[in-house]
Amino acid sequence: MTATLTTTGYDVEAIRRDFPILAKPLPNGASLVYLDNGATAQKPGLVIEKMVECLENYTANVHRGIHALGDRVTTELEAAREKVRQFIGAAEAEEIIFTSGTTMSINLVANAWGRKFLQAGDELLLNEMEHHANLVPWQQIAHECGATLRFIPLTADGRLDLSALDDVLTDRTKLVAVTGLSNVLGTVNPIGEIAARAKARGALVLVDGAQSVPHSITNVRSPDIDFLGFSGHKLYGPTGIGVLYGKRKLLEKMDPFLCGGNMIRRVQKMSSDFAEIPSKFEAGTLPITEAIGLGAAIDYVQSVGLAAIAGHEDSLMRQAYRQLSEIPGLTIVGPAPDFRGGIVSFTVEGVHPHDMAELLDRKGVAVRAGHHCTMPLHDWLKVNSTTRASFAAYNTPAEVDALCDAIHYARKVFRLA
Amino acid sequence: MPREFARLYEVSMSDELYDEHILDHFESPYHKGHLDHPTIAHEDKNPLCGDEVHLELLVDENRRVKEAWFDGHGCAISQAAASILTHEIEGKTIDELKEFTAPHMLDLLKVRLTASRQKCGLLGFKILKTMIYTLDERKPTVSP
Secondary structure, eight states, X not given: OOSOOOOTTOOHHHHHHTOGGGGSBOTTSOBOEEOBTTTOOOOOHHHHHHHHHHHHHOOOOTTTOOSHHHHHHHHHHHHHHHHXXXXXXXXXXXXXXXXXXXHHHHHHHIIIIIHHHOOTTOEEEEETTXXXXXXXXXXXXXXXXXXXXXXXXXXXXXXXXXXXXXXXXXXXXXXXXXXXXOTTTOBBOOHHHHHHHHHHTTOEEEEEOTTTTTTSOOOTBTTBOSEEEEESGGGTXXXXXXXXXXXXXXXXXXOOSSXXXXXXXXXXXXXXXXXXXXXXXXXXXXXXXXXXXHHHHHHHHHHHOHHXXXXXXXXXXXXXXXXXHTSTTEEEESOOGGGBOSEEEEEETTBOHHHHHXXXXXXXXXXXXXXXXXXXXXXXXXXXXXXXXXXXXXXXXXXXXXXXXXXHHHHHHTTOO | OTTHHHHHHHHHTOSOTTOHHHHHHHHSOTTBSOOSSOSEEEEEEETTTTEEEEEEEEEOTTSBEEEEEEEEESOHHHHHHHHXXXXXXXXXXXXXXXXXXXXXXXXXXXXXXXXXXXXXXXXXXHHHHHHHHHHHHHOOXXXX
């Protein structure tokens, strides 16, 4: 990563006009300062309009109706799948499975791959910065299969300590599950090196892309990863839709996770044959409108340019890191800017993160406070919660200033300044 | 609903939440600490934000709360509310405290809490209610 990426030519005001919520004035006349993008991103008009178009013009089920509506909606859904394929560099559209979100994607792998292929004595390699969605499913499946969880240690500044990787990555390691971008520390993990070293040991690699996919270019074939999960709603798309990418040869060997309609080839009274991928893992009616909305969100991101968005977010993060560091009593968790994406979490001495978030809200600044579904990480940090600011395409340098001003206000309310 | 967005913020941008009453109790809590021999002690946490409150009561033979103490850590609302609670319940009997309701507890805070922050404001209250239930279960049965 270069020291500073310029954002010359990046017209943030034009981007802001694409998001209806950002044009709505607050009671004080200012506009919303939305810095909770790590939780969910706001939606551009393009996505909202596409979903309305779908609902108003071609509501039907997919892969079923012979009628014109069914034909159209199936075409739209499969076009969205193709957009996802291109967006993450997958070889084939059949390797793109629509799920309800990252959590479901990881649970699908834990159940459909883990239950079939994990045996007593096998090991799964995780780390303490993982979101509960990339930890708890593995705890459950390891318990069931007699496998063991091992953890890559963290460095003091909150990065994966790859100098210790050989201590925990062994011939018994069957899968390394790792986040592309920590939702609290902001750490960008070196997926390339991890994947290469895991492959050398014969282990599979699953990347939790919930935070990384919306904010950096992902190509599942370089570095070579086996599974990738991400959510639509953090990528300016709707909630209720997510993606599991899996390599064809793996998906074909896995048994179904959820069973029912759409995922079968032939059903008899006592047994069934299953459909080909991706249908094998898409039991029941998909969130069709949402999948089509996700396709529109990818169109939107690509029209702006993901590399440009990433550069813009990087410069906001660096500004925030610098300005927040100057606030008395404020401690940023996680590594230096060169090792992080657009997330800055912090504590402020004397103001609990929940009080902080509430007081920032009073200034129209939306952030997240709590453990961010990473309790083991907060144990490691030895704090029970943090306040998080997370950036997206539409945030501005002035909003970073507004965040800092609001933190000063909160300290005043708490009689600290 | 074109006004919906602004209306959301009309409520949440009001400045009343952290008034002097809450901050005074947060900074200088009433009876923060422990009893040597509590009649009953119980604690709970709010997993959302990690607030923890530990409550101890000294209850006399007439089932009257002689002393109430709390300990804990967390946001200002949860800790100030626990302080206000200990002050409120001292001198009251267990039976009187059965009539003590969540809206009453929220009134004592003198601020309007959003739904998510009510969990913070009611954490100590919830612990008290669990204690009252436990004390009733413990009630000595009359000897034959």
